[in-house]
Amino acid sequence: MVKLDAKIPQGPLAEKWTNYKAHQNLVNPANKRRLDIIVIGTGLAGASAAASFGELGFNVKAFGIHDSPRRAHSIAAQGGINAAKNYPNDGDSIYRLFYDTIKGGDYRSREANVYRLAEVSNNIIDQCVAQGVPFAREYGGLLDNRSFGGAQVSRTFYARGQTGQQLLLGAYSALSKEIAKGSVKMHTRSEILDFVLVDGRARGVITRDLISGKIERHSAHAVVLATGGYGNVFFLSTNAMASNGSAAWKAYKKGAFFGNPSFTQIHPTCIPVHGAYQSKLTLMSESLRNDGRIWVPKFKEDAEKIQKGQLKPTELGEDRRDYYLERRYPAFGNLVPRDVASRAAKERCDAGFGVGSTGLAVYLDFADAIKRLGKHVIEARYGNLFQMYEKIVDENPYETPMMIYPAVHYTMGGIWVDYELQTTIPGLFAAGEANFSDHGANRLGASALMQGLSDGYFVLPYTIQNYLADQIQVPRISTELPEFEQAEKEALSQIEKLLAVNGKETVDSFHRKLGLIMWDFVGMARNKEGLEKAIKDIQELRADFWKNVKVPGTNQMVNPELEKAIRVADYLELGELMARDALMRNESCGGHFREEYQTPEGEALRSDDVFNFVAAWEYKGENAEPAMHKEPLVFEFIEVKQRNYK
């Protein structure tokens, strides 16, 4: 078995990152100019990394699938970004943010990585403010904070309900500055088809221009993968339509191990599904749980009447409501972590207490908060979210409670990386949601923005130098090398194969079928039998896809159907790996809930003796089973406990 080396620096937890930086290798300014770095994806992690590399003097080539880096899906994050500033004087510290994140992740992440994340969190806020990000402020002119799930302090910085937008626009402005300077060359509407390895190192990519269809070769001394998560494998998710896992999947097939692929975050507060034609789900920010109270009817007959439209929620008195999160988790109440809140909602709905016409929804009620604070305060805090809800559902949430239900939101799993964020392919790094690193089995709210920017602004600019320091003698890589020719040929042949099937069913119809399999068997609750069935069903669906899919048009044109087909072909393989990973992990932890492993109260039951490891999967070929390698998780500094939010 391959020995996975996480390369965790020596020393006490609080000194590891400082020690690393003190002893790492650096590249001098003259040499930086001669070194090329490719950055794939220009969301928070990619844009911040590309801009920072450019500032340092490296020659950067950045790639994004959108018409502009400003459209990456980081833009849609609503609620906020965590940092251990302790501005509210409520007892926060770097250690507490670290501890909450490890605990929130149900003890399935690396201590050293998470500590570093908490440590640089404060630098991120400073950086963003310096860029002109208009965070919310108090009347005294200083920054305001609010609370998110899994924390008892207020450490979340925010910009109305558009924090992701403002942070991405900050990173985009830094990137634009470097593009103008000429240190970054930006390739928009450009999709990665494959990676090119030369002598075992990542040395380039093959891309497709999404307008002309032209296949291009690009080379570099190092490559950074920052393409986000793969939640769209479920078809319906809060991800944007073009968000995809293909670059990560191609990296996996070229030798990068895939870490904990089954760890998926199902977000508790999304607008419920309404019809078969639905293309995506909309998130309602977790920040709403600061003031909204979650409930379902206490009695089944009331739930049934509500489902049939015979009773309105506002007609139900307090004695006929069940505020189930406050009842089950008095200490954290409505602010329990996402996995706990989602499962509790599913439990109530499965038991027949759900609301809405489908019975698959719970209420998020602001009546108390409006009474306590006044409508204007709620409007100031969440106005844009309330408006968004009203446009979609056609109901006024100031007057009647919102209906919400869990939906796929984020993937904690991703490409395995060591402490330096380097994958098992030398020279290939992974950042942001695309890597598996910091959130364990469950990510806390407002931590994705933190991790993306931490990786891009404050980690990679250091660690990539440690790699590049011994590459200074390597001349610019030629794209005429046979490895590039071979990769281009393979990428083109995959496209030709898809176009040649010429079956009868659309790409979306296969994607929808895959999504149903994933949601039913690899979703919020999993069991052995279901996962085995999912593997079989996905294999059959994949075979059917390659016989019956219809991809119109040609490669040499704007062809969104072809783009989708390439992604869905990858999802049909990735979905199977997710099911395999979930099947292997005979325990429940965080968002991974195996029905066979639960406490008498229905909480996730970990098995630390056996499963205290990261599962890193290695690709073994098209028809071969993947191999699983273990990176043991060693907890030196904290005590591993059963999570308790009561």
Add this chain to the structure above:
Amino acid sequence: MDLTLKIWRQASAEGKGKFVNYQVQNISADASFLEMLDILNERLVVEGEDPVAFDHDCREGICGACSIYINGRPHGPDRGITTCQMHMRNFKDGETIVIEPWRAKPFPVIKDLMVDRSAFDAIIQAGGYVSVSTGGVPDANAIPIPKRKADEAMDAAACIGCGACVAACKNASAMLFVSAKVSQFALLPQGRLEARERVQKMVAKMDELGFGNCTNTYACEAECPKEISVSHIARMNREFLGAKLLSEK
């Protein structure tokens, strides 16, 4: 509901476009406008026809990708939302809906309803940033900013760069887009240091790229999905004038 769609089809940037009529049946009033187009496209694929190309991504009104002219208005009949947030309940059964791409010279059509908005990126690259590098910045609370100013900067920063303002303007002026960025930074102490150079460079780039002048019709504000106020244009004009008057060169 059953609808007639009159859609602008154009094979490529060079191609000559034309309107083509399509019928769609049994569309739910709860479907979004883009889901209605998905339904049409799925049918076109099965029938072996070229589906209608349009830009879209987040489908929750924040990425700014969607850019469709509906019945003569950018982002359609409802106010304060993007195309992707528009639901079919805004239309009547049996209605004919006219669907076009943004119409503005600086935004050339790529295909069907897709346009090239890279001119906006070029304007930001001309100066839409604060020139700080990563690291070495002061503590976030070392720069107190009056809440009123921070809130106003946020109002401006809410721009999603969709280009509806340009599409709505008879002059294809980008003043609302440019002023939103200029105004955001002009209001904040972090942005003040470079304010004079910024406004001149961004305005020069905007002119160079062929955007028209502002003649105060306020169509941009009326059609902006984020309801960004024309008061930012007024601030930009003051900034621009001030910069010209005080120019050291």
